[in-house]
Amino acid sequence: MMAGLMSVSSRSAWIQRSFKGWIRGGIIQQQALLCVGGALAPPGDCIVTVEQAVSVWTQCFQQHGISEALLSSDYIIAHVLGKKTLQSLERRRLQEKLSDKQREEVWALCSKRLTSMPVQYVIEEWDFRDLTLKMRPPVFIPRPETEELVSLVLKDLQSLWRRSSLRCLEVGCGSGAISLSLLHSVPQLQAVALDQSQEAVSLTKENAERLGFLDRLDIYHLDIMKDTDLTVRSCSPVDVIVSNPPYLFSDDMESLQSEILRFEDHSALDGGLDGMSVIRQILTLAPRLLKDEGRMYLEVDPRHPPRIKSLVEERMLGLQYLGSHCDFTNRLRFCILQKRG
Template sequence: MWWKRTLSSSYRCYLGRRRSGAKIWRCLTRATCSAPALPAGRITALQALDVWKRHFVENGVTEPEQSSQYIIAHLLGAKTIESVEQQRLAALLSKEETQQVWRLCSKRLSRMPVQFIIEEWDFRDLTLKMRPPVFIPRPETEELVELVLTDLQKHPGSGVAPPTCLEVGCGSGAISLSLLKSLPQLEAFALERSQDAVDLSQENASRLGLQDRLKVYHMDVIKDAEKMPGLFSSISVLVSNPPYLFSEDMATLEPEITRFEDRAALDGGEDGLNVIRQILTLAPDVLSNRGRVYLEVDPRHPALIHRWVEDNVEELRFVETRQDVSGKPRFCILQKEESHKAPEVDED
């Protein structure tokens, strides 16, 4: 189940194939529904799929077929129902398997995202552990990783030292771990205000064998700002998918989000720029000369960020805005430049 940011004031969730396209969820806020009764006798996986698809439909759970397919495929040891042999689907489930299906599908009735129900999801070429309340990475963030990878591969650095990446707000570790997997020479650091997310990032790094190349700090980029220049310097890339929703839009969030994900990972303040401004203020202190900042933002933000940086951060240059796959301005790229401001003269 993919969750995806849209360009309207709402923050909708999308369900699609793992590693493929996405479809919109128009989720309904309603009371938790009761599960259908357990069958008296044994049933097949195909029959269980049909029972739960119909029950999801009856209770307003959108993408009912895919919801049941992902959950049952997971219980059968697969990622998609298409990868399960027909013979296995037509075979009778054991009593224990049927009880597992009912237990997990019942969670979906409460609007729990499939990622949290099956406790994992794919991000690019990685399979990451997922659990609430840690933010679920969206499809646009895969595009953000691609932007960073493309630039790092074109400009790998001086050759004297390996390139380094600093991620602000790492969540499950998706961005940093994906970059590390694709660039063996890269070293990464990550900041995260939530202890739950720190723990999950470290767990994912260990599962992928990348724990020696990723150091995760339990820090708040706003509250602990004064500590950052002492910890990080000459960073090649600063990347972030920060909280960027306008506070007024938080009331429009769907129950899948409000009930299970960390709201602080979404709310960017009145104009959605609270954390973004802090990142951009600190960037010159931690980046190497010509080091870059890559941000995922609301489509209303690029022009605001461009003007704000010109007025407030002399050593940063706004390079460009990139569009996401739907053609919306989604990513901002900035670069540190040497300051040309004349030094102040002490006249005493």
């Protein structure tokens, strides 16, 4: 059995043995971990400091093949303490013992992480640029590259900010990260967001409401692969289209980490045989959605920019390919296109 997929009873047995050792060694006082009702429960009346809890769970995660073991412990325990990371705590705070309530919450959340659930889902939130967004499975978790996409859009559109109003469309909104970040940065912006997943639409709406942007964001449950005319009627015209569409090649899906495959929505990742199924549809619809000289920004696979450029130039889609940009790993990742006037 794979380490990250070990049963609750097996995980509990390992932690129980480990805790006995830590208790004998004076690392933690009191009795060993218990398995109650199929869940991992903390030892009762156990004195555990913040630092000890990090050490315990880092070792546990490492033993069971959980990726980024130390970071996982850090994020979860910091979250329970009301912080983003433990680095923001004073050194003396690391030596303070967890309250009974804090200890129980740490154990409950870390037990979820032991199932390989991504940390973002475990703590039910994640930071994207300047915003903290609610997260829950199976809605796609935004990656650092998409923060770069937003930065690229904002930098490129500075010349347009003097307009009294701007309107953008996000195709495949997921948690709403892109739209909400743009709304946060551009006060005169109105946005439209759509997704084929009802879970994503609901989460975007929840995040928009929490952050106070619901009055500037229209959210639609639409599938651009099927709801073509309705998408055009509901969303156009816009100055900007921005999208991080599913762009993985189907053959590459099998090589993803197990925690991604098990918990995240495959339809937000799998772009078909060549990763361009949804991208082609966006390119086809863009001239109908954009205003004259409106721009489109896409996050894609590094193999896609030359293919997109050729497709646009050969098929005369009413678009002009303006250029490509690399991400922080120096891989081609972003495409900029413009509707011909």
